[in-house]
Amino acid sequence: MPRKSTPKPYHHGDLKNALVAAGLHILNEQGAGALNLREVARRAEVSHTAPYRHFPDKQALIAAIAEQGFEMLADEIRRSDASASAGAVEKLIAAGSTYVMFALDHPAHIKLMFSRDNVRAADSDLYRISKFGFEYMVRTIQTGQQKGELGMSDPVDGAKHLWSALHGLAMLAIERQLVMLNDLPEDQFRAGLQSEARALVRVVLAGSASPNLQKS
Amino acid sequence: MPRKSTPKPYHHGDLKNALVAAGLHILNEQGAGALNLREVARRAEVSHTAPYRHFPDKQALIAAIAEQGFEMLADEIRRSDASASAGAVEKLIAAGSTYVMFALDHPAHIKLMFSRDNVRAADSDLYRISKFGFEYMVRTIQTGQQKGELGMSDPVDGAKHLWSALHGLAMLAIERQLVMLNDLPEDQFRAGLQSEARALVRVVLAGSASPNLQKS
DNA sequence: ACCTGAACACCGTTCAAGT
DNA sequence: ACCTGAACACCGTTCAAGT
Numbered sequence: 001m002p003r004k005s006t007p008k009p010y011h012h013g014d015l016k017n018a019l020v021a022a023g024l025h026i027l028n029e030q031g032a033g034a035l036n037l038r039e040v041a042r043r044a045e046v047s048h049t050a051p052y053r054h055f056p057d058k059q060a061l062i063a064a065i066a067e068q069g070f071e072m073l074a075d076e077i078r079r080s081d082a083s084a085s086a087g088a089v090e091k092l093i094a095a096g097s098t099y100v101m102f103a104l105d106h107p108a109h110i111k112l113m114f115s116r117d118n119v120r121a122a123d124s125d126l127y128r129i130s131k132f133g134f135e136y137m138v139r140t141i142q143t144g145q146q147k148g149e150l151g152m153s154d155p156v157d158g159a160k161h162l163w164s165a166l167h168g169l170a171m172l173a174i175e176r177q178l179v180m181l182n183d184l185p186e187d188q189f190r191a192g193l194q195s196e197a198r199a200l201v202r203v204v205l206a207g208s209a210s211p212n213l214q215k216s
Numbered sequence: 217m218p219r220k221s222t223p224k225p226y227h228h229g230d231l232k233n234a235l236v237a238a239g240l241h242i243l244n245e246q247g248a249g250a251l252n253l254r255e256v257a258r259r260a261e262v263s264h265t266a267p268y269r270h271f272p273d274k275q276a277l278i279a280a281i282a283e284q285g286f287e288m289l290a291d292e293i294r295r296s297d298a299s300a301s302a303g304a305v306e307k308l309i310a311a312g313s314t315y316v317m318f319a320l321d322h323p324a325h326i327k328l329m330f331s332r333d334n335v336r337a338a339d340s341d342l343y344r345i346s347k348f349g350f351e352y353m354v355r356t357i358q359t360g361q362q363k364g365e366l367g368m369s370d371p372v373d374g375a376k377h378l379w380s381a382l383h384g385l386a387m388l389a390i391e392r393q394l395v396m397l398n399d400l401p402e403d404q405f406r407a408g409l410q411s412e413a414r415a416l417v418r419v420v421l422a423g424s425a426s427p428n429l430q431k432s
Numbered sequence: 433a434c435c436t437g438a439a440c441a442c443c444g445t446t447c448a449a450g451t
Numbered sequence: 452a453c454c455t456g457a458a459c460a461c462c463g464t465t466c467a468a469g470t
Contacts, residue, residue, distance in 0.1 A: 032333060047436050116391045117248060161419050168384025175332045203377050207423025263455050
């Protein structure tokens, strides 16, 4: 008899990806506290030991979920680059805003992505993709300098400052540490944070271009 | 017979504080993964149910540990303020560097302090002390403006930008995301990060003072 | 090759007792 | 008032079996 289209979704072919998808779902719906191997197995409808056929331990599954997160973030940055207008400043503002909005939309996921406790360093694919955002900023700054749109001295320093500022804003936002935004309704929180992100990129770019910064 | 000076350290008087101290010790020595109630009880040499006489649940103990962390951080910022020279820029650079160095010295602790998963919002003492750093920056910026040392428009915006940048740098540093520092030996990592923190404060202050930042 | 059920050590929490 | 031991539900991981 021919297989129906939805009887046993995996159980054989693609359990590995199904487990990652299940983990992602749990992370988004129930948060990091609910992300455990047995729950993942339950959602994928396999026994609680089945995941061990595909991942050596819990950390390996989490690393795979983190990698998927960095790929999602890289996709969004590429999309933001494509739809932003041509100038380097505009592209950096768009990418910065995208980074912070990604964090707001996937708070548990981005915390997991940047948690050394959860994510082993060993995986080189994970390492590579985790640097995408930073390298995008370096490249965009370099291009902007060549076109005379940015007055910054060192692109790597500039990207470091931008990334620090954006990452900090994102983390403080998802931990509800930004008092001025906390009491706003969901949609205004989002709009307010986006505006903060854009302003922050402008401030860092302006500061990086400022000539009178002696070393210390 | 008279009590010796070290036989049963608590068991009565101050178990609550002893539990917080034990938790702190575990956090610093073994990391967040090892911080659980039974381990805390073991280190305090009481039964694994004794903590429930002082904290309703694990989260309450963690909130107390977080509060202690914010108090330690506030102390360090006060110390930094006292020893920095008089100018607002110097004070902000010193405080920013102090913030980042605190994170480097207590990585598990500061992650716990800023983790909404672990720390309930309910405790008003905790809430108050958690705002100390931000409010210090607002006050210092205001003073600097009054003395004409800072050209910034809004002190709250300035403090927000500074805090975001410093918090981001601190988090990225402790998660070993700053590639350019990772391969350095411990002491050079520390020195490099401190230099980054100081440079970052200068950049944000310069950018905040920059006149040509139109709203978006 | 891939999956399962029993089993072990461990944790958070509750509860009936002990002093 | 404060502390303890037994007990329960739950998790990560291992292992001997099953198809």
